[in-house]
Amino acid sequence: MWVRQISIFLENKSGRLAAVTRLLADHGFNIRALSIADTSDFGILRLIVNEPARAYQVLKDAGFTVSETEVLAVEVPDRPGGLAGVLDLLNSAGTNIEYLYAFVSKSAENALVLLKVENLEKAVEVLTANGVTVPDYRVVHQI
Amino acid sequence: MYWNKEMECMPPEQRRKLQLERLQNLVRRVYENVPHYQRVLREAGIRPGDVQSLDDLAHLPFTTKDDLRRTYPFGLFATPLQNTVRVHASSGTTGKPTVVGYTRQDVDTWSEVMARTLSCAGTKQDDVVQIAYGYGLFTGGLGVHYGAEKIGATVVPVSVGNTKRQIMLMQDFGTTVLACTPSYALHLAEVLEESGADRSRIRLRVGVFGAEPWTQQLGREIENKLNVVAIDIFGLSEIIGPGVASECLYNAGLHLFDDHFLPEIIDPETGRQLPPGEEGELVITTLTKEAFPLIRYRTRDITRLFVEPCPCGRTHVRMSKIMGRTDDMLIIRGVNVFPSQVESALLEIGQAEPHYLLVVDRSGPLDQLEIWVEVSEKVFADEVRRLEALGKTIQREIEGTLGIGVKVKLVEPKTIERSQGKAKRVVDKRDVYNKNQ
Helix, strand or coil: CCEEEEEEEEECCCCHHHHHHHHHHHCCCCEEEEEEEECCCEEEEEEEECCHHHHHHHHHHCCCCEEEEEEEEEEEECCCCHHHHHHHHHHHCCCCEEEEEECCCCCCCEEEEEEEECCHHHHHHHHHHCCCCCCCHHHHHCC | CCCCHHHHCCCHHHHHHHHHHHHHHHHHHHHHHCHHHHHHHHHCCCCHHHCCCHHHHHHCCCECHHHHHHCCCCCCCCCCHHHEEEEEEECCCCCCCEEEEEEHHHHHHHHHHHHHHHHHCCCCCCCEEEECCCCCCCHHHHHHHHHHHHHCCEEECCCCCCHHHHHHHHHHHCCCEEEECHHHHHHHHHHHHHHCCCHHHCCCCEEEECCCCCCHHHHHHHHHHHCCEEEEEEEECCCCEEEEEEECCCCCCEEECCCCEEEEEECCCCCCECCCCCCEEEEEEECCCCCCCCCCEEEEEEECEECCCCCCCCCCCEECCCCEECCCCEEECCEEECHHHHHHHHHHHCCCCCCEEEEEEECCCCEEEEEEEECCCCCCCCCHHHHHHHHHHHHHHHHHHHCCCCEEEEECCCCCCCCCCCCCCEEECCCCCCCCC
16 A cells, blocks of 8 residues: 555645644644645645544535545665665666655664655656655554 | 717607607517517517507516527527628626627617717817727727717727836827726826826827726826816627716716617516616616517616706706625626636636635725635645645636636635625725715
8 A cells, every 4th residue: 555645735834734733733633744735826735643534524514625635655775876876776777757745754773655646656666676665654643 | 079969969858759750669679580589579478569659668578698698699680691791799697698789780780889988078180089998899899899989989999908008199199088997097197197107198078988897086196187177988898888877078978879779677686677866776678779679688787867957958868976885796807707718717717615705805996806715625636836826726717617817725724704695705805986085
């Protein structure tokens, strides 16, 4: 199973991000990672939480436009060139990256990065063959 | 200044006789030549010979925009297509336009009523008339064109747009009469102001403004900025185009050329005729049109009629400036826009049960139409470029349907107010009917 990211459509106006985080807090979700892609009119909030299925339902019931996306979590050596090495591997395998963002990681040696790629299987294959660790979704969601 | 004094100043009693003759002839013509009218007249129990007085008009069935749509494109034509020398069309609510046709005689009638309209504005043979209405399927440009030519004025058929060039031509040709939509006139005035052009070379005297409703205040603003007299002209393509009614230089209501177009005011709810002076829906019967005659066409425009004589001497019935609409039609930069057109465009893209709102504003002189569309789960994508592409697709589809430029704004679900019953689809910040006064 892949890491499940929740994406939420937000208008670019004050208080919208706070509304989402307050709702998640009230329902006891822990936000493990987050990023926002924005334009002048709207934004897309992307979240990794501990219980994605339930969070999806809670957000949907509250009237937000939500979708689920499968993404890839990759351990990246926490030193200069760590991320570059991983991206080089994906690039040489012809895997296109839609977007990526970093994880709030407590582990010391490695940083955790989330990647949205076109072909998950192929990406994992390339990375693991070259000794990069792709942690299990349970580790990422902290289940 | 009259174009056709005999007709324009005819004693009312004599005109009523003429109207009755023409009405009787019209009912006979449509009964014999248009299957739709034969059917609806039969259903109403009316034979052509039954029309004995103008009061009998009230017994005739109405014609609606829906009838025009159902018979698209030529179903209501009363003459063979080979006798039709011209067609025009207006934008339709379901993608199909409303088509109207003209015989050679109809084009002459149209030129006649437009010559009267321009004469109402004081246009003479030695005037230079710059026509900045759109040319094409829209009736505005060609309608004014034929009327101005009939008068023998010098016609500059520049069409709409390219404002700097309009100003240059205006100076170089010595334009005295400007014909365009009031919002374009205001735009032109502001560009003129900004450009710092030599005002002494502008010889404009009068503006003939129509195709969209405008308030007295907007008229005064244009008059001050362009140093012209603003004349409100009224028409609709279904009836003939521009040339149905026009203000004269006394600015005291619009003279409706009722030897060709027989008007009534009805209660839009009950369909009952209302007496002069009362406000209601304008209904028009085309007395002389050959190719595309209409009986009791419901214009959906709200106004009132009055019969008191005008100081100018014309005896035509007069109508007030349009006060509103009975439907949710918007007129934006002279183009008719229905919310249902936006809805069908959204359905086309695959937005099931689309929630949308049309926000119209006059930011600067020109009307801006912004369309808010709620992003449903069905179309939501996790990538910015796909959402932006969605916005562009919606924009293209709507622009293709409406024929005017729009801005599309993607909004969160439930942003647009849900109302009990009829959904609120329009926020019009322009106050074109002067309701906030």
